[in-house]
Amino acid sequence: MNLFLKRLLLFLSPFVLLLFSLEIAIRKIPNTFQLKDNYLQKNSAEIETLILGSSHMFYGVNPLYLDSKAFNYSNVSQSPDMDLAILKTYEDSLQNLKNVIIRLSYDTLFEQLKDSPEDWRLKNYKLYTDVNFEYKLKHNSEVISTGTRQALKTIKDYYFKDIPVLNCDDFGWANDLNRKQKPNLDDVGVRIAKKHTAKKWDLLKANIENFDKILNWCNKRGVKAFVITPPSYKSYSDNLEEKQLAKMLEIGRYLDSKHKSCTFINLLESEDFKSEDFFDPDHLNVVGSKKFSLIINDLIEN
Amino acid sequence: MLFNSLEFFIFLPIVFAMYWLIGNKRIKQQNLLIAVSSYVFYGWWDWRFLFLILFSSLVDYTIGQKLNSEDKPPKRKVLLWTSICVNLGFLGFFKYYNFFVDSLVDSFTFFGGQLSINTLNIILPVGISFYTFQTLSYTIDVYNRKLEPTKDFLAFMAFVSFFPQLVAGPIERATNLLPQFHIKREFVYKNAVDGLRQVLWGLFKKVVIADNCATYANMIFNNQQEYSGSTLLLGAFFFAFQIYGDFSGYSDIAIGISRLFGFNLKRNFAFPYFSRDIAEFWRRWHISLSTWFRDYLYIPLGGSRGGTRMKVRNTFIIFIVSGFWHGANWTFVVWGALNAIYFLPLLLLKKNRVNTNLVAEGKIFPSAKEFFQMLSTFFITLVAWVFFRADNVTNAFIYIRDIFSSSLLNKPEIFPTTVLGLLSLFLVIEWLGRSGEYAIQKVDFINRPLRWSFYMLLIILMFIFTGEQQEFIYFQF
Numbered sequence: 001m002n003l004f005l006k007r008l009l010l011f012l013s014p015f016v017l018l019l020f021s022l023e024i025a026i027r028k029i030p031n032t033f034q035l036k037d038n039y040l041q042k043n044s045a046e047i048e049t050l051i052l053g054s055s056h057m058f059y060g061v062n063p064l065y066l067d068s069k070a071f072n073y074s075n076v077s078q079s080p081d082m083d084l085a086i087l088k089t090y091e092d093s094l095q096n097l098k099n100v101i102i103r104l105s106y107d108t109l110f111e112q113l114k115d116s117p118e119d120w121r122l123k124n125y126k127l128y129t130d131v132n133f134e135y136k137l138k139h140n141s142e143v144i145s146t147g148t149r150q151a152l153k154t155i156k157d158y159y160f161k162d163i164p165v166l167n168c169d170d171f172g173w174a175n176d177l178n179r180k181q182k183p184n185l186d187d188v189g190v191r192i193a194k195k196h197t198a199k200k201w202d203l204l205k206a207n208i209e210n211f212d213k214i215l216n217w218c219n220k221r222g223v224k225a226f227v228i229t230p231p232s233y234k235s236y237s238d239n240l241e242e243k244q245l246a247k248m249l250e251i252g253r254y255l256d257s258k259h260k261s262c263t264f265i266n267l268l269e270s271e272d273f274k275s276e277d278f279f280d281p282d283h284l285n286v287v288g289s290k291k292f293s294l295i296i297n298d299l300i301e302n
Numbered sequence: 303m304l305f306n307s308l309e310f311f312i313f314l315p316i317v318f319a320m321y322w323l324i325g326n327k328r329i330k331q332q333n334l335l336i337a338v339s340s341y342v343f344y345g346w347w348d349w350r351f352l353f354l355i356l357f358s359s360l361v362d363y364t365i366g367q368k369l370n371s372e373d374k375p376p377k378r379k380v381l382l383w384t385s386i387c388v389n390l391g392f393l394g395f396f397k398y399y400n401f402f403v404d405s406l407v408d409s410f411t412f413f414g415g416q417l418s419i420n421t422l423n424i425i426l427p428v429g430i431s432f433y434t435f436q437t438l439s440y441t442i443d444v445y446n447r448k449l450e451p452t453k454d455f456l457a458f459m460a461f462v463s464f465f466p467q468l469v470a471g472p473i474e475r476a477t478n479l480l481p482q483f484h485i486k487r488e489f490v491y492k493n494a495v496d497g498l499r500q501v502l503w504g505l506f507k508k509v510v511i512a513d514n515c516a517t518y519a520n521m522i523f524n525n526q527q528e529y530s531g532s533t534l535l536l537g538a539f540f541f542a543f544q545i546y547g548d549f550s551g552y553s554d555i556a557i558g559i560s561r562l563f564g565f566n567l568k569r570n571f572a573f574p575y576f577s578r579d580i581a582e583f584w585r586r587w588h589i590s591l592s593t594w595f596r597d598y599l600y601i602p603l604g605g606s607r608g609g610t611r612m613k614v615r616n617t618f619i620i621f622i623v624s625g626f627w628h629g630a631n632w633t634f635v636v637w638g639a640l641n642a643i644y645f646l647p648l649l650l651l652k653k654n655r656v657n658t659n660l661v662a663e664g665k666i667f668p669s670a671k672e673f674f675q676m677l678s679t680f681f682i683t684l685v686a687w688v689f690f691r692a693d694n695v696t697n698a699f700i701y702i703r704d705i706f707s708s709s710l711l712n713k714p715e716i717f718p719t720t721v722l723g724l725l726s727l728f729l730v731i732e733w734l735g736r737s738g739e740y741a742i743q744k745v746d747f748i749n750r751p752l753r754w755s756f757y758m759l760l761i762i763l764m765f766i767f768t769g770e771q772q773e774f775i776y777f778q779f
Contacts, residue, residue, distance in 0.1 A: 001322060001491075003491060004489075004491050004494050004495070008498070011754060011757070011758075014758075015761060018765075117770065137308050137309055137312075138307070138308045138309075141308070144308050147768040147770075148764075148765035148766070148768060149765070149766055149768045152765070152766065191525060191528070194524075
């Protein structure tokens with residue numbers, strides 16, 4: 001037994017060392033989540049408008065175009081349960097908060113980050129923010145959450161190719177679209193619409209409850225809540241499943257009528273947005289995000 | 303708990319250390335540790351279903367005892383059927399209730415009637431098909447007086463819930479595994495090293511082969527209408543290796559871990575894609591399930607002893623039931639039936655036992671005939687896998703129709719060279735190691751520095767080419 005253990009340890013030691021080195025190297029890279037957490041730690045008392053939600057809001061709403069002091073705390077794949085967790089974590093320090101912007105996209109009600117294949121993203125909240133959530137053991141490690149392949153790629157990109165991991169400006173708005181390859185808007189809409197069409201509706205009830213909790217939280221604090229369905233390109237919106245879309249709109253209207261503080265706005269097929277406003281069929285580019293942000297600003301101010 | 307999860311990488315060394323610290327003179331304490339840790343392992347997923355395993359263990363243990371003390375055949379039969387009904391009742395309810403309800407409602411609608419029965423929101427307990435069959439084998443063997451019932455409930459609990467093979471097999475026979483819980487287990491260096499090597503190979507199959515193939519198989523099957531025939535064929539090819547890497551990888555890990563604890567489990571896969579006909583394939587694929595059905599269903603039905611009609615009937619029954627065992631969907635039934643159609647000509651022409659030896663034994667390359675036989679067998683299994691993977695039977699037929707369209711000759715829209723390169727390397731290793739229990743078993747003859755370098759290479763490949771983590775496919779069965 002001793003011989004077995006000795007040889008096993010000897011064999012494994014270089015790998016353990018390598019994994020630790022990777023972990024340390026990645027954690028030293030400045031990232032979006034660190035920035036957002038630091039910002040809120042220092043400035044939360046001044047924030048008047050908080051933007052939550054997924055990549056649709058992360059790329060879509062630029063706080064610079066809002067008259068109120070705003071911060072974008074949306075992130076890729078961030079679902080309503082995470083939005084709620086963020087509000088709860090920082091609630092004591094958000095003393096001046098007047099508006100919360102939340103997204104209600106076609107897929108919002110039917111998925112949660114913790115149950116999706118992208119649940120590895122939760123490690124960002126666990127490692128770099130104070131957001132309280134039900135994390136898994138693996139979320140305590142960069143390498144184990146994302147896998148060694150991704151970890152090696154991150155290290156290669158940052159340390160050897162100077163590609164930053166940080167992909168937002170000081171106010172939390174995503175600014176890395178120029179580094180991404182723009183897809184053909186007409187080609188990928190069908191596929192993305194299909195990807196966003198839920199196979200199961202088992203998370204619907206829990207997600208509605210999360211919306212209710214967020215809106216109750218807003219009601220209680222006299223904060224106005226804007227539940228917004230962001231604009232999309234026709235190759236996406238034309239291919240959405242009617243039943244799921246109808247349910248999403250029904251819940252949007254339900255939230256609007258149930259909660260005094262809530263205003264639901266559906267911009268899914270808004271004619272204000274043309275092909276030149278989109279990066280891909282369901283994400284706005286810099287031009288589109290300016291338009292979208294100004295619309296939101298109008299809503300808040302008027 | 304998944305074998306490829308962080309939780310398991312912490313869980314295993316703790317249980318391993320405690321197990322051997324207890325010492326092999328204290329068998330009962332070791333069995334208690336196995337039972338408790340197996341319940342922790344299972345409860346990590348959903349603790350509520352532990353009661354199901356406990357109940358199943360209690361029922362079969364009690365029935366085993368009663369069968370031993372009862373001599374009257376009618377009463378013995380009642381006891382046997384009680385066990386069968388309880389076990390298959392649970393399986394039927396959790397796995398097939400909604401399927402039967404849906405099928406019944408569809409049938410009524412088809413004939414113009416109307417029936418309103420609600421389906422239930424049932425969670426399928428992980429591994430229920432595996433441990434149900436394992437406990438059933440115990441009762442049936444005791445009934446047939448092939449096995450003395452155990453008087454040690456703890457050993458029986460550990461046998462039913464043994465964590466390495468609890469959720470996805472191999473489905474162990476009580477005659478093989480249960481006696482091992484009654485005897486002293488020795489820590490043998492050579493066996494432990496062999497076990498770890500098999501775990502390493504199983505992880506490689508899962509993490510590098512299955513998970514990478516899964517990415518492309520999912521992409522192609524989920525958007526089948528967008529791709530040409532050549533891409534669809536490639537999608538089926540990826541799925542064939544996804545399911546093989548996934549399931550045989552799990553079996554390798556299970557067998558390897560068991561060896562670390564001094565247990566020997568049965569082999570579950572024997573290089574099935576090197577089979578020269580479909581009968582050989584079924585002797586090499588999911589062996590523990592095939593032999594289970596052979597011994598507890600096919601032979602009691604009369605096997606192939608009767609006339610042609612009986613042979614045809616029994617073959618269809620065993621393959622369709624085997625398909626249905628995999629899941630409550632007509633796709634699995636068609637998959638089973640298709641395999642029966644493949645198998646029947648061999649059986650009727652008495653050619654189902656032609657290829658029982660190792661292909662190209664002692665040679666590096668197969669003959670042209672052997673190569674063609676392997677290729678054609680692989681191709682027909684590929685067609686059958688389309689039914690296994692598709693969401694429904696209609697989509698499977700469309701998929702196959704679209705493979706054989708004129709676009710079969712087009713350049714595939716998806717051609718991941720890295721994954722195909724890894725698959726080639728994998729096939730070479732499997733081919734060279736096909737005389738072992740698993741592909742890298744016989745690397746022992748290489749000197750240690752080279753051997754260790756080879757293991758390290760496998761780990762580095764796992765680091766670099768880890769696919770997106772997927773749950774083991776067979777968990778859902």
